Amino acid sequence: MTFAVTNKFGAPMDVYLADPSDGAVYQELEGIGAGATLMTTVTLGNGRYRFECFPADESAVMGPTVTIGAASGISGTTPAVRPVTQADLIPVAKAYQAWVAGRLPVLRSQVGVLASDVAAGDTAKAKADWLTAHLTYETLGAAYDAFGDLDSAINAAPASDVPAAQDTNLTGFHKIEALLWSGAPAPASQAAVAGLLHAVDQLITQFATVDIDPNIIALRAHEIVENAIQFELNGTTDAGSHSNLATIGANLVGANETLNLLSALLVNRYPKLSSAKAALTAAQRLVTGFDHAGTWTPLDELTRAQRETLDAQLENLVELLAPIAAICDERVASQ
Amino acid sequence: MSGVPFGRRGFLSGVLGAGAGALGATALTGATAHADVSGAAATPSAFPFHGPHQQGILTPAQRSGLVAAFDATTSSRAELAELFQTITARARALTAGGAPGDLGISGPPADNGVLGPGVPADGLTVTLSVGASLFDARFGLAAQRPAKLTTMPDFPNDALRRELCDGDLLLQICAHNPDTAVHALREISRATRGGMQPRWRQSGFVSPPRPAGTPRNLMGFKDGTANPDTSDGADMAKLVWTRGGDGEPAWTTGGSYHVVRLIRMLVEFWDRVNLREQENMIGRRKDSGAPNTGSSEFDAPDFVHDPSGESIPTNAHIRLANPRTAQTDSSRLLRRPYNYDNGVDPNGQLDMGLVFIAFNQDLERQFAAVQKRLVDEPLVDYISPYGGGYFFALPGVQDPRDWFGRGLLA
Secondary structure, eight states: OEEEEEOOSSSOEEEEEEOTTTOOEEEEEEEEOTTOEEEEEOOOOSEEEEEEEEETTSOOEEOOOEEEOSOOSOOSOOOOBOOBOHHHHHHHHHHHHHHHHHHHHHHHHHHHHHHHHHHHTOHHHHHHHHHHHHHHHHTOTTSHHHHTHHHHHHHOOOOSSSOGGGOTTOOSHHHHHHHHHTTOOGGGGHHHHHHHHHHHHHHHHHHTTOOOOTTHHHHHHHHHHHHIIIIITTOTTOSSSOOHHHHHHHHHHHHHHHHHHHHHHHTTTOTTHHHHHHHHHHHHHHHHTTEETTEEOOGGGSOHHHHHHHHHHHHHHHHHHHHHHHHTSBOOOOO | OOOSOHHHHHHHHHHIIIIIHHHHHHHHHHHTTTOOTTOGGGOOSOOOOBSSSOSSSSSOOOSEEEEEEEEEOOSSHHHHHHHHHHHHHHHHHHHHOOOOOOOTTSSSOSSOOTTOTTOOOTTOEEEEEEEGGGGSGGGTOGGGSOTTOOOOOOOTTOOOOGGGBOOSEEEEEEESSHHHHHHHHHHHHHHTTTTEEEEEEEEEEOOOOSSSSSOBOTTSSBOOTTOOOTTOHHHHHHHTOOOSBTTBOGGGTTOEEEEEEEEEEOHHHHTTSOHHHHHHHHSBOTTTOOBTTSSSTTSOOOOTTOTTOSSSOTTSHHHHHOOOOTTTGGGOOEEOOEEEEEEEOTTSOEEEEEEEEEEESOTIIIIIHHHHHTTTOGGGGGEEEEEEEEEEEOOOBOSTTOOTTHHHHO
8 A cells, every 4th residue: 555644744754654563664765854754665465564754863653553454365565674773783883893803903914924024025925915914904884984094094996097006096905916916025015015905003093083874784794795796706806916816705704794793683584584595694604615724716717606606606695685784774763 | 869759659559458468469470470670650669568479570670689508507406497587577577667676775776787677678688598408318308309409510621619609598588789788688687597508699680671672771771671481470470489299398389499500790701892792692682672673672682583593693692591481481480689789809800790599490401401402502601600599499488477488397
């Protein structure tokens, strides 16, 4: 059925169509303007329903409860989801923040090893240690917004119009990658590695004082994989190491961390949570299979069948992760 | 274009609903064998999905169409069956039209919204075909392969780019408007992410009659004038539909071999060719579409009184393709082409041409035989086939409980 909802308050208002017994939301209309009317459609079976109005800066108003008891044979009814509140999301964000805070010293130490390799002129070891450090950074995909400009200093993608090794604007991992894999002697990378080390130090200091936006974790659950598809699966970030598949593997570790932290909120809200977890596990297993003792299959060496399977699994995964952002969008609970 | 007005939709569904069913669409097909695609009054807003044959074969070509080839990424025959069931369910719903279910706050919108909230059918047809590669070792289907289904070979004048050829599956999606075809492609792809991956695709359009009769291709010639009459059931049974037995597996009854060829037209070169030479290469007058021996479009070419090719050269396209002899009668095929227009090549030449689509009962007896007659025809200097493939259009989905390929996979 279709409802026309008019906001007669003098300020924007959110309206939910909800189950009065547990507050589960069938439909929401966010930010209806003063005096505006919006149409919304839902398919409802037997049950009890009410509209809940949340005017900006005023207390909530609950509409009368309406019972539908005569509906039968209705299929494809709109599912109800109990709202996820800020109080639900804050502990998730704090746990994620603690996890990232624990990873940063590991990153610092790995970049330190890379610095010694470069100083010693050991290109082979520097390449291996570059990959280790880069993959650690690539697991932190829900935190990049919180890192601010330092994310660009540490991990900006190569530009399309300048060779990365000559790009004076490029810093961080991909600049070092370009230099190490270009055949230049390892010491040529020393300045870039020192810059990276400095940026990571700044990050550790800065991250201790920021709070991760509680809404970001659920959003990033699928965005991490979206970014892996957009920037890694087509190789646009490759500056010579051909390690995009390794990066995707690291991204999936990051996605897995967000999914684990959100699981408790999702278990009774998202019917396909176990499918999403299974798809993530399968994708991780598939990607890890391209790691041959630290040497990863380059993208352009994948057979067509391997490529299609990889694309299919990542795209299936991201479809299954996408509803998490909708379900965990911060809402007000009337119960 | 503004498309088919919604008001007409109710009227036509009333007609179809009055016991005519699939027959109604066939009657319309027959009336438009000469493909009056601009005649909106004769253009239904929805084509029946269920029937012994798939839609999109005898259906008069809608203005917009695309072909998209996919490879199956399923890991078992059971998963493949599930993929076909999912495609069936989406195709059934999309071709009927109607608003999708509302997911509330449980996920992103159920529909991409490209067609607005109501999701009109807009003449959508979805035709699913299978390629020879589906019958390799992966799914244990080798014994079920349609007898004539092979990987499309390189013909002598081809320049095939194999990355734009073949595929386990082919979706042919046609509609009155391009947004409707794209909407369906996106919705079906979204529902099948884990099960299949796109391999190549091409969109196309059918031009309106200029000024009348069969639509023109991008060489400026009317293309399809001599197509078999789709309302002639006996001809369709002889030329289009495959039957189990006759060396074919039983499940193939009601299907059809589906040939797609992406053919670049070298239009800059073509436009520098004298009219007389163009007409001699094709065998038809450019303005009217009449055969060079005749006066108007639907006159039959008269090869009998032109034995040495004074009027229609013996190597003209229409004369080689369809010599109109008793021996070649069974090699006729049903063409359903779309023009394509893609941008520029590295030389700055316009990349445009034809998505040649044909349906035939027997690939060897029909398409391949015609193709062999056309080898080294003068026209080959102005065209370059570079993609496509051989496919087999599955038999129709019979009823709401049936699904694409049930006879093959169940």
